[in-house]
Each structure stands twice: as C-alpha cells, then as structure tokens.
Amino acid sequence: MSKNDNSRRDFIKKASLIAGSFYIVPRHVLGGKGFIAPSDKLNIACVGVGGKGVVDVNGAWNNGSENIAAICDVDDRYLEPMAKKFPNAKIYKDFRKMLEQEKGIDAVTVSTPDHTHYVVSMAAMQAGKHVYVQKPLAHNLYEVRKMTEAAVKNKVVTQMGNQGGSGDGVRRFTEWYQAGLIGDVNRVHAWTNRPVWPQGIPTPTNKMDVPKELDWDLWLGPAKYRDYNSAYHPFDWRGWVDFGTGALGDMGCHMFDPPYKALGLGYPSEVECSMTNAWAGKFKEGYYPESFPVASMVNLKFPRA
DSSP states (O other): OOGGGSOHHHHHHHHHTTTOSOOOOOHHHHHTTTTOOOSOOOEEEEEOOSTHHHHHHHHHHTTTTSEEEEEEOSBHHHHHHHHHHOTTSEEESOHHHHHHHOTTOOEEEEOSOGGGHHHHHHHHHHTTOEEEEESSSOSSHHHHHHHHHHHHHHTOOEEEEOGGGSSHHHHHHHHHHHTTSSOOOOOOOOOOOOOOSOOSOOOOOSOOOOOTTBOHHHHHTTSOOOOOOTTTTTTGGGGBTTTOOHHHHHHHHHHHHHHHHHHTOOSOSEEEEEESSOOOSSOOTTOOTTBOOSOEEEEEEOOOO
C-alpha cells in the first residue's frame, strides 16, 4: 500500500494533533500523481442549513469533494431544498438523534442561532466529531471556555467561521504593517452598519401560531421558554439577548480580528463601553432589557509591546 492510499479520515485525525483547525482538503492534494482519489471522502453532517448555513453546507460539500451524509434543521422550510440537493443525505430535525444514529459521521458544521452553538458543538465533540462552527463561537464566555476544554479533551479538529478576517485585504494590510510600510499604528476605528434587524425594542406580546414547518421547542433549545413570534425567527433572533449577541457579537469578530491579527494585540489594559438607551440602575424610557441596544461603542486600550 502506498502512502497515498491513507484514508482522509486518518489524515484529519493526525492533523488535529498538529494544526488545531479544520480544513477541507481537496482530494487531489492527497491523491498524488494522476490525481488519484484517497480511499474515501469525509462524511459531513450539517446542523442549521438555512441562511448562512446554506453557504456552509455548500462549502463543506466542496462541489462533491466531500460527502454530505446528514442535514439537520428545526425548520422544514430550510430542510426541504437541501434534501433535494443532497438526496442521499439523512434528514433530521433533532441533532441529538442525528449524532446517536449516524455513527459514520467524521465532522459537523454548526450554523444555528448563537444560543445553540454550544449545545450542538459540545455534543458533536463529545461524540468524537470534528467541528466547524459559525461565529460567534458561542453565546457567552463560559460556553467558549468549556468548548475549548472539550476540543482538547476529545482531540478533535475545530474551526470557527470568521470569513471577514480571512479576505485578501486583511492579509495584505497585515503584510504591509509587518513590513514597516505603514509605520506606527496608534488608533484603529472599526464600525458597522449593523444592526440590519430590530434592536432596542419591547418584547412582543401578541399571540402568533407556530408555523407548521417549525419545531419551536427544538429552536428554543437551552433558552427559557417563550411563545413563538416572528420577531425571533427567522433571522431577527440576533437582536434578542436570549438568542443572539447583538450587532457587536455578530460583527465584532469581523471588525476586530484584522487589527488584532496585524498588530499582534493581547489583552486590553482598559475597556470603556457605552450604548444608547442605557441601563442606569432603573428602567429608563425606551430601554428594553430583553433586546440589545440600538447602538453601542467599545473603546479598548492596549499596552505597547
């Protein structure tokens, strides 16, 4: 047996001990002369296949380079088109049943609302599956730390989707700065047009029927129960404290990653935060604690190296 006959699963397992990040490697890279395919493809399961999940499923599939073995979503409106595109994939609404029944899965993509990143990713890692999870990594810092521990303990390859920090412009700026072409950088301004969804709004009180395609209990996951409302699903969950991380959590990783990467920043020495409709020890008019503020600003100061 030649070296090129090693399975891609073995390659990924070995790479997990070295690289610490998940890469979909084209078959011809391992195929050697004549582009001979390795023994098999990666079997990938995708949880959350609507919205950004569409991009992640297609990226994992990589034009047929890999096998989409299972797709999972709590909403049939997202499942149905993906089931047509990948007719051989097993279909699930509950990720727990998927992980229990699909023993041959190698890796899992997680493109669900922020508040369920943790539960899906942890279950996958504990089952020995490699994980690609969309940004933000989790809903709070405690979850992030536990996920980091789980990745090390289970010896799995992991990666967070942060496309905004992976573009050519970011790499070019980093190269320019490190080559001394820009000079000293004393201040960086980063801003976003987000939110493009409602924030700073009261909690809805009107009654709405749960769409027949949606399993609302599964969508809520670890969040406290509340009645369904279209103000939460689809898409607008980003503006609610129980489900999203607001505009800052949604876009901060894109905005802050380039200067962190280029300047080699560590922990800040000072942090100052402000927001509209601010909490000041009591409810103020126009402040709604279950919804993120309309706008916020964070000022970070770092010690010079």
